[in-house]
Amino acid sequence: MFPELNNFNTTRAEQGKLTLLCDAKTDGSFLVHHFLSFYLKANCKVCFVALVQSFSHYNMVGQKLGVSLTTARERGQLVVLEGLKSAVDIFFRPREEPHPLQFLREANAGDLQPLYAFVRDTLEPVDCGEAAWRCPVLLVDDLSVLLSLGVGPVAVLDFVHYCRATVCREWKGNVVALVHDSGDAEDKESDVLLNGLSHQSHLILRVEGLATGFCKDVHGQLRILWRRPLQPTTPRDRSLTYQYKIQDKSVSFFAKGMSPAVL
Amino acid sequence: VTPSEGVRRGTGRILGMLESLLALGGLVLLRDSVEWEGRSLLKALVKKSALCGEQVHVLGCEVSEEEFREGFDSSINSRLVYHDLFRDPLSWSKPGKALPGGPLEALRALDKRTGSGPATIALDSLSWLLHHLPCPILCQTLHALSRQDSCPGDTLPGEQVRVLGLLHEELHGPGPLGALSSLAQTEVTLSGTMGQASAHILYRRPRQRPTLQTQWFSILPDFSLELQVEPLLESQPPSDLHTPSVDPTTHLTFNLHLSKKEREAKDSLTLPFQFSSEKQQALLRPGLGQATSHIFYEPDAYDDLDQEDPDDDLDV
Numbered sequence: 001m002f003p004e005l006n007n008f009n010t011t012r013a014e015q016g017k018l019t020l021l022c023d024a025k026t027d028g029s030f031l032v033h034h035f036l037s038f039y040l041k042a043n044c045k046v047c048f049v050a051l052v053q054s055f056s057h058y059n060m061v062g063q064k065l066g067v068s069l070t071t072a073r074e075r076g077q078l079v080v081l082e083g084l085k086s087a088v089d090i091f092f093r094p095r096e097e098p099h100p101l102q103f104l105r106e107a108n109a110g111d112l113q114p115l116y117a118f119v120r121d122t123l124e125p126v127d128c129g130e131a132a133w134r135c136p137v138l139l140v141d142d143l144s145v146l147l148s149l150g151v152g153p154v155a156v157l158d159f160v161h162y163c164r165a166t167v168c169r170e171w172k173g174n175v176v177a178l179v180h181d182s183g184d185a186e187d188k189e190s191d192v193l194l195n196g197l198s199h200q201s202h203l204i205l206r207v208e209g210l211a212t213g214f215c216k217d218v219h220g221q222l223r224i225l226w227r228r229p230l231q232p233t234t235p236r237d238r239s240l241t242y243q244y245k246i247q248d249k250s251v252s253f254f255a256k257g258m259s260p261a262v263l
Numbered sequence: 264v265t266p267s268e269g270v271r272r273g274t275g276r277i278l279g280m281l282e283s284l285l286a287l288g289g290l291v292l293l294r295d296s297v298e299w300e301g302r303s304l305l306k307a308l309v310k311k312s313a314l315c316g317e318q319v320h321v322l323g324c325e326v327s328e329e330e331f332r333e334g335f336d337s338s339i340n341s342r343l344v345y346h347d348l349f350r351d352p353l354s355w356s357k358p359g360k361a362l363p364g365g366p367l368e369a370l371r372a373l374d375k376r377t378g379s380g381p382a383t384i385a386l387d388s389l390s391w392l393l394h395h396l397p398c399p400i401l402c403q404t405l406h407a408l409s410r411q412d413s414c415p416g417d418t419l420p421g422e423q424v425r426v427l428g429l430l431h432e433e434l435h436g437p438g439p440l441g442a443l444s445s446l447a448q449t450e451v452t453l454s455g456t457m458g459q460a461s462a463h464i465l466y467r468r469p470r471q472r473p474t475l476q477t478q479w480f481s482i483l484p485d486f487s488l489e490l491q492v493e494p495l496l497e498s499q500p501p502s503d504l505h506t507p508s509v510d511p512t513t514h515l516t517f518n519l520h521l522s523k524k525e526r527e528a529k530d531s532l533t534l535p536f537q538f539s540s541e542k543q544q545a546l547l548r549p550g551l552g553q554a555t556s557h558i559f560y561e562p563d564a565y566d567d568l569d570q571e572d573p574d575d576d577l578d579v
Contacts (some may be wrong), residue, residue, distance in 0.1 A: 195433040
């Protein structure tokens with residue numbers, strides 16, 4: 001995990017929250033690695049729906065951040081749905097067996113109920129004698145890929161709704177999902193998905209590239225927006241903006257215009 | 264109604280805005296966005312209705328019952344009936360926790376429940392319903408729900424049914440938005456500036472012209488509404504009289520000033536492309552001292568050395 005990101009109180013021991021990670025014109029996957037290692041270190045049970053990269057990629061980055069995904073998986077703390085591998089498997093299995101990515105086999109990609117069933121079965125709290133993990137966590141990388149695979153935005157919103165109702169509300173766990181903002185005015189589906197998710201989220205971490213283009217010392221800008229607070233507060237207090245630079249094993253954050261390279 | 268009139272009227276009776284929103288009856292559309300959320304205004308209206316002694320039915324699709332009831336005290340919560348479409352709206356759970364019949368039946372059932380007495384129905388949210396029901400069916404059901412069909416003379420003022428609908432503007436195209444807007448008696452669009460929320464309210468009173476009003480407001484933690492004054496737009500930056508102005512020409516690594524001799528030399532210099540009378544004379548009468556320029560031309564093998572002027576045959 002990146003210690004500096006924790007200082008923003010984004011990852012306090014809050015439970016029952018949906019955190020939305022959003023990136024625009026840049027790559028926000030470093031936030032996914034942050035939350036993955038953070039929750040593993042916090043001894044939570046994690047269900048990771050990894051649709052974009054292979055398991056070994058996340059493992060490699062995780063090792064730089066001090067967690068071993070292989071160990072966590074062997075212990076039963078981490079369950080990974082490797083999208084790239086399963087997507088091929090699904091065509092070589094008997095049709096009757098339910099599969100989380102069942103929608104890939106159907107002509108009209110319907111809903112994501114099988115995927116939700118997978119998440120629910122993975123994270124359902126079981127009381128057996130073993131050491132209980134802390135709150136369950138669902139991490140999705142990423143939701144925009146589902147749009148590319150033919151799932152409609154309303155179906156993805158329904159999936160996140162059910163995850164929120166079960167994981168956040170019922171089991172007091174957390175859900176963290178990454179979505180891309182294409183910035184394309186023509187892409188209505190992506191807009192509906194992003195806005196619909198924003199309305200559902202408690203916390204939005206939005207990563208943007210700099211408006212002026214690529215810079216060696218400042219990789220982008222991070223906006224933290226708190227939504228759905230327990231009590232209505234003025235919007236003034238609800239949003240913070242920082243700039244960041246990604247290094248090999250960490251990310252450094254600083255206030256706008258205060259990059260060490262510039263001062 | 265100009266904004267200032269609205270505020271003057273509002274400061275006289277603090278709850279004027281909520282009352283006027285509820286007074287008209289029919290469908291009250293609350294249009295919000297990601298930046299300016301509308302659920303707190305919806306809850307403020309629900310609280311106001313409950314305090315007037317009405318029963319409030321809430322069809323909750325987006326938030327759980329606990330979250331919606333949060334911030335209300337027990338007197339309001341006792342008048343609030345929450346129809347839960349949040350936990351299992353699409354019947355995905357094995358032991359079915361869903362309301363029977365799905366979203367459409369749940370919506371239609373509200374009509375039957377509010378048979379007697381004034382009632383308020385809150386739909387949280389219309390966006391969710393619009394995503395899961397066909398737009399025409401939703402509009403017909405809403406129309407029936409808000410009792411638009413009956414003539415104004417038939418229904419007693421006490422039997423008015425009010426439908427409050429929360430709608431997230433960015434999620435829908437102009438077609439559904441327009442359809443819902445045309446059904447609404449009152450339309451509130453939430454926006455704001457500089458941290459202050461505002462509501463643009465369009466009233467469609469029967470047999471009158473629509474009126475538009477803008478109110479600046481904030482919602483307090485107990486979901487009562489407080490009107491605010493319109494924030495002044497400050498275009499000039501705050502002047503800092505106490506910081507001394509810094510002279511930027513000090514501590515430079517290069518020379519910004521000229522000495523007297525340097526200045527004289529600079530002034531007496533003729534620029535190469537400046538056309539003075541001396542230069543003109545020199546060009547017109549090339550002196551003996553100046554070398555005439557020669558052009559040395561080595562023709563290529565395929566060059567055409569025709570001395571004739573190619574433009575001779577032009578009849579100009």
